[in-house]
Amino acid sequence: MFGGLDPSHNWNERRITVLDKLINLNPHKIGQAYSDKLNQSRTNAIVVKNALENAPQINTQFNDTRLENDLNMVAQMISARNELNMNRQVFFIGFGGWDTHDNQVEQHPELLTTLANALSKFNAALSELNLDDKVVTYTASEFGRTLTSNGDGTDHGWGGHQMVMGGAVDGGKIFGQLPSLELNSEDDAGEGRIIPSTSSEQFSASLAQWFGLSDSEILEIFPQLSRFDKKTINLFTEDLSV
Secondary structure, three states: OHHHOOOOOOOHHHHHHHHHHHHOOOOOHHHHHHHHHHHHHHHHHHHHHHHHHHOOOOOOOOOOOHHHHHHHHHHHHHHOOOOOOOOOOOOOOOOOOOOOOOOHHHHHHHHHHHHHHHHHHHHHHHHHOOOOOOOOEEOOOOOOEOOOOOOOOOOEOOOOOOOEEOOOEOOOOOOOOOOOOOOOOOOEOOOOOEOOOOOHHHHHHHHHHHHOOOHHHHHHHOHHHHHOOOOOOOOEOOOOOO
């Protein structure tokens, strides 16, 4: 719908007029609420467009891949933070393809290469903006992979590895305890599904703490932290652990 509202064309205003008439035809409360949200989205899109036009430009050249295009837009939104009057920003990017039940030997290296190149470009853009120590980029996944093969790939696992990047990160380290990679070891929950040594709550709480949440706010958001003696991980050069 928004793709049809292209301000570069002279018929744009007519389309907006027709759209306004259509969304105002429904007198139902739910329909009116939908119309209000639609109008709010359109207004916000205009605000973002104007902010991006007035924000400092980024010279880092991103390649034309979906992930790099997404990270390029994130960098531009960060660049426009003052125009948008934003003190804190959170962005989510989905990057699929890791559910490698098949063709893992060829597919997995390609995914890692795509991710590495995109993160490198994003880090360069942040350095250009002098914000590399103000932004933390991290990966998250709902499951890992098994140690065992299904013949051409692996199946759903449990534990896995995540990456954290940023000038504030105490980088070049592995946080947590590396498991044994032997089948049927104490770290194997069955069929090569590795038991995590660090919980997703501990990982997320560490990021939330860096973001400025208080200890009480973190415990409210992550109630399962009460199960762990150590609530956070020392991911950052500044010790924020609790």
